[in-house]
Amino acid sequence: MNVDTLIKNARFVLTCDEQRTVLEQAGIAINDGRIVAIGNVDGFTATRMIDATDCIVLPGLINLHTHLPMTLLRGIAENVDLQGFLERVWAEEARIMGPKGTYLGARLGALEALLSGTTTALDMYFHPEAAHRGAVEVGLRHAIGPVFFDFPGPDGLEWSERIELTHSWPSLVEAIGGPHVPLYLMPHSPLIVNPEHLQQINELAREIDARINTHTSENDKENADTIAAHGDRPTALLRDSGLLDERTTLAHCVRLNDDDRVAIADAGASIAHNPGSNLKLASGAMDLVGYREQGITVGLGTDGCSSSNDLDMFAVLRLAANLARLVHHDPAAIGAEDIVRAATIDGASGLGMADRIGSIEVGKEADVIIVDASVPHLTPLRDPFTALVYAAGRSDVRDVFVAGEQVIADRLPTKVDQREVMEAARAHVEGRHGEDKS
Amino acid sequence: MNVDTLIKNARFVLTCDEQRTVLEQAGIAINDGRIVAIGNVDGFTATRMIDATDCIVLPGLINLHTHLPMTLLRGIAENVDLQGFLERVWAEEARIMGPKGTYLGARLGALEALLSGTTTALDMYFHPEAAHRGAVEVGLRHAIGPVFFDFPGPDGLEWSERIELTHSWPSLVEAIGGPHVPLYLMPHSPLIVNPEHLQQINELAREIDARINTHTSENDKENADTIAAHGDRPTALLRDSGLLDERTTLAHCVRLNDDDRVAIADAGASIAHNPGSNLKLASGAMDLVGYREQGITVGLGTDGCSSSNDLDMFAVLRLAANLARLVHHDPAAIGAEDIVRAATIDGASGLGMADRIGSIEVGKEADVIIVDASVPHLTPLRDPFTALVYAAGRSDVRDVFVAGEQVIADRLPTKVDQREVMEAARAHVEGRHGEDKS
Numbered sequence: 001m002n003v004d005t006l007i008k009n010a011r012f013v014l015t016c017d018e019q020r021t022v023l024e025q026a027g028i029a030i031n032d033g034r035i036v037a038i039g040n041v042d043g044f045t046a047t048r049m050i051d052a053t054d055c056i057v058l059p060g061l062i063n064l065h066t067h068l069p070m071t072l073l074r075g076i077a078e079n080v081d082l083q084g085f086l087e088r089v090w091a092e093e094a095r096i097m098g099p100k101g102t103y104l105g106a107r108l109g110a111l112e113a114l115l116s117g118t119t120t121a122l123d124m125y126f127h128p129e130a131a132h133r134g135a136v137e138v139g140l141r142h143a144i145g146p147v148f149f150d151f152p153g154p155d156g157l158e159w160s161e162r163i164e165l166t167h168s169w170p171s172l173v174e175a176i177g178g179p180h181v182p183l184y185l186m187p188h189s190p191l192i193v194n195p196e197h198l199q200q201i202n203e204l205a206r207e208i209d210a211r212i213n214t215h216t217s218e219n220d221k222e223n224a225d226t227i228a229a230h231g232d233r234p235t236a237l238l239r240d241s242g243l244l245d246e247r248t249t250l251a252h253c254v255r256l257n258d259d260d261r262v263a264i265a266d267a268g269a270s271i272a273h274n275p276g277s278n279l280k281l282a283s284g285a286m287d288l289v290g291y292r293e294q295g296i297t298v299g300l301g302t303d304g305c306s307s308s309n310d311l312d313m314f315a316v317l318r319l320a321a322n323l324a325r326l327v328h329h330d331p332a333a334i335g336a337e338d339i340v341r342a343a344t345i346d347g348a349s350g351l352g353m354a355d356r357i358g359s360i361e362v363g364k365e366a367d368v369i370i371v372d373a374s375v376p377h378l379t380p381l382r383d384p385f386t387a388l389v390y391a392a393g394r395s396d397v398r399d400v401f402v403a404g405e406q407v408i409a410d411r412l413p414t415k416v417d418q419r420e421v422m423e424a425a426r427a428h429v430e431g432r433h434g435e436d437k438s
Numbered sequence: 439m440n441v442d443t444l445i446k447n448a449r450f451v452l453t454c455d456e457q458r459t460v461l462e463q464a465g466i467a468i469n470d471g472r473i474v475a476i477g478n479v480d481g482f483t484a485t486r487m488i489d490a491t492d493c494i495v496l497p498g499l500i501n502l503h504t505h506l507p508m509t510l511l512r513g514i515a516e517n518v519d520l521q522g523f524l525e526r527v528w529a530e531e532a533r534i535m536g537p538k539g540t541y542l543g544a545r546l547g548a549l550e551a552l553l554s555g556t557t558t559a560l561d562m563y564f565h566p567e568a569a570h571r572g573a574v575e576v577g578l579r580h581a582i583g584p585v586f587f588d589f590p591g592p593d594g595l596e597w598s599e600r601i602e603l604t605h606s607w608p609s610l611v612e613a614i615g616g617p618h619v620p621l622y623l624m625p626h627s628p629l630i631v632n633p634e635h636l637q638q639i640n641e642l643a644r645e646i647d648a649r650i651n652t653h654t655s656e657n658d659k660e661n662a663d664t665i666a667a668h669g670d671r672p673t674a675l676l677r678d679s680g681l682l683d684e685r686t687t688l689a690h691c692v693r694l695n696d697d698d699r700v701a702i703a704d705a706g707a708s709i710a711h712n713p714g715s716n717l718k719l720a721s722g723a724m725d726l727v728g729y730r731e732q733g734i735t736v737g738l739g740t741d742g743c744s745s746s747n748d749l750d751m752f753a754v755l756r757l758a759a760n761l762a763r764l765v766h767h768d769p770a771a772i773g774a775e776d777i778v779r780a781a782t783i784d785g786a787s788g789l790g791m792a793d794r795i796g797s798i799e800v801g802k803e804a805d806v807i808i809v810d811a812s813v814p815h816l817t818p819l820r821d822p823f824t825a826l827v828y829a830a831g832r833s834d835v836r837d838v839f840v841a842g843e844q845v846i847a848d849r850l851p852t853k854v855d856q857r858e859v860m861e862a863a864r865a866h867v868e869g870r871h872g873e874d875k876s
Contacts, residue, residue: 075819075824075828078821079770108817279763309824310829312815312829319757322718330720331518331719376546376550379863383513386516387513393750394831422812425817430818
C-alpha cells in the first residue's frame, strides 16, 4: 500500500495508548491525515519517507492553557503577582492588541509552540477569530472561542456584542478551516463574569454544543475577591450556574479547598496545570498528584508569554514532575511516563478529543512529533520517558505533524516564513506600522 | 591594534560587573586569552571576527556543583531519594566507572556543558586526574581534586592512597594543563568523612594551598545520620575541623538550621544551589533569597546527570528564580539579573576566581558566551536578563569562548568530534569494549 508519509526506524515509539505500549525500532504509516499502521511498516511505500533513526516518536504535546496572542507581550510584567500582572498587561493591550496584534501574536505563538513540539493548544483571547486565523495559518491545532467579561475588555465589546459573536462563532470557525477542534466559550473567570452571566453562557454553550474554558482559583486573592463580589468560591459559582461538568476545563486551580476538589472530581471537569506561570506569579504550587488520585483529569499548560514567559512544554514537563516531588516530599510522587501522558492523552481528554488525538493509534489523526535523541544531553539514553521529562528540550524536536501534515521539517516551519513572522511581530510591537486600529 | 578575536554588533553585552553595566550595540576585543576592550571596538582589527547581531553576550555560566563523569549514569536512578540514589549509583559505578569511564564521562559532560553555555565547572569525582584530562580536552575550565571517603569508594583507594594522590595532585594538574583553576580537595561529606579525617584534610589543604568542596545538609536524613555517626550537624563538624572558611564551597545546604546559616555566613563560605537535583530527589527547597540576605555567596549548579538528569544551567536559572518565588510567596523575591549574576560572578566568587572570570571586564580572562536571540521564543525581546532566565534555553547558545579560545563555534565543538565523544561513551556503557579495568 502507498501512503502519504512513512516514519521509519524510530528508536522508540511511545504510543501513549491505554496499554502504555512502547515500540522499539518501529515506524508509523500516515495516510489522509490519519495513522494507518504502527510497528513494522516495511510493507508500505510512501510519497514522503522520514528517517527517525536515533529518534523518539510520540504524540504531539497538548498545551491545555495558553494565551497565544500575548506572545507579543512577552516580558512585559516582571516581579508582580496576578493582580499586578493584569494591571500592566491591560495597559499594553490597549495599545497593541487589536485584531491585527492578536493575529500577529497568535501566529508567532503558534510558530513557537509547533517548533517546541506542541501540536494542539487550548487558547483564550479577545478577537478569537483573529487569533484562530493566525494559529491555523502556521498549522497548529487551535481551540479557542469567544471570551466573556462583565465589562468591556480591551476589545471594547459590550455584553450584547459578545453574545452576537457567539452566535456567529460556529460559522467563523468553519470558514477559517484548519485541523478539527471543538467549539468553545470562554468566561474569563467567575470573578469577572457574574452568576447571571455564567448561566447565560451555559445556555449559549448548550445551544451551539460548545465546551467551556475558564480560569479558576489561581491564587488566594482571586478566591477572596470572588467571595466578596459574588458570595461564593469560583468552583461553587461554576457548579451553581451549570457550567461545571465534563465539557469544562479549569485553568490553574492552585488554591482549591476540599469542597472544590470534590465538586470538580464529581463533575468530571478537567484541570490545566500551569506550574511555570503559577510559580513565577507566586500563586503557589498546585497539587498535581493529589488531584490525579481523586480521579480528576489534569493536563499541562504554559499559560501566556506575558506571565510564563514562553510556550515551552518541555520546561513544563520537567517542572511539573519536580514540583510534585516537592509538594509530596516524595521522589516517587509521579513517574515520567505519567507526566508525558498528562501532556498528551490527558490533555486530549481535557479537550474531549481523546478519540481523535493524544496517542499514536491506528485510526487516530496523525499529530506526531519526532525528537532527535542523538545529542550529548540525551546520551546515554536509558528510559525514553525519563529522557523526555528530565533531559530533553524543545530544541530536540526535529519534525512535527498535525493531522498528517508536516508543519515543522528539520526544525523549520513549512507553512510560513519564520523570519517574516518574527519581523511582523516586532514591527507591530515597536509601532513601526502605526497604531493597531485595524 | 590587531587582536585575536573581535565580537561585534552585539545587541546587548551584559558585563555582570559591579556597576551592573549593560551595553547595547557593542563589541568585545579579546587578545592572548584576555578581554582588552569592551564597547566601541571599531578601532580594532582581528584575526577572527564574530558577528553578534541580534545576540546577547554575557560571561560564561559557572556550574558550581556537578559530577561530570556521572553523565554516563544519566537516568540510572529514578524515583528514589538521596539514599536510594546512592545505592543504585554505587552498583553501576563498580561496573563502568574506572579511569576510562571517568575520562569518557567527563568528556561527554564537558561537551554538554560547553554546548549549553557553561564555561567553568566545579566538579567532584573519583579518578580526578582522568576526569580533568577528559574535561580539559573538550575545552572546559574544570576545577576538581582528590575526593575523600573513610572507606574505599568505587575507586578502591585506601585512606593512605588518597593522601598520596593529594601530594601528587599539584603536579598532575600542572601536567594536564588547560585553563587556570585553583587546586581543590573534596571530602565527600561530613557524614562519610569522620572528624579526624576532616582535620587531616584541612592540614593537607593548607600544605598545598587547596580550596575545599563538600556536600552539606542535602536532606533531613543526611543531617540525622551525621548526628548519629559523629555527634553533630555537618556544618558544625566542618567548622570544628577548621574547614569552614572562604576557601570552602558547600553543595546543596537544603536543610540548614539557623545556627548552620550563621556559621556559614560568618565563615565566608559559599553555597552551590542545585534546585533541579534537590527537587527531583525530594530533598526540599533551599532558601536562596534568605541565604543571600544573610550575606552568603550562592552560586548555581546542576549536580550530576545521575540525579538531575542533565547539565542545563539555563534550566537551573529558571528553576532557581521560580523556586525562590514559591519559597517566599513573593513574585519579586529575586530579579532575573540577580539570578544571572548567581550563575556568573557569584559562581566565580565561590571559586575564589572573581578577579579572573565571572564578568566581562578589561583584563579578565575571556570566558564569554554568545546567545542568539533571533528565534521565535525570544521575540519580542524586552529586558535581556528576563529573556535569559525565563525564555532562553541552552539551544540558543551559539558560540562559547574559554580563556579566549573559541571552544564552541555555531553550536559545535572545535576541539573534539561530537559524534566520536558520544559514540565512545555509548560503547563504554554498553560494554562493547569490555569491562573498564584500565
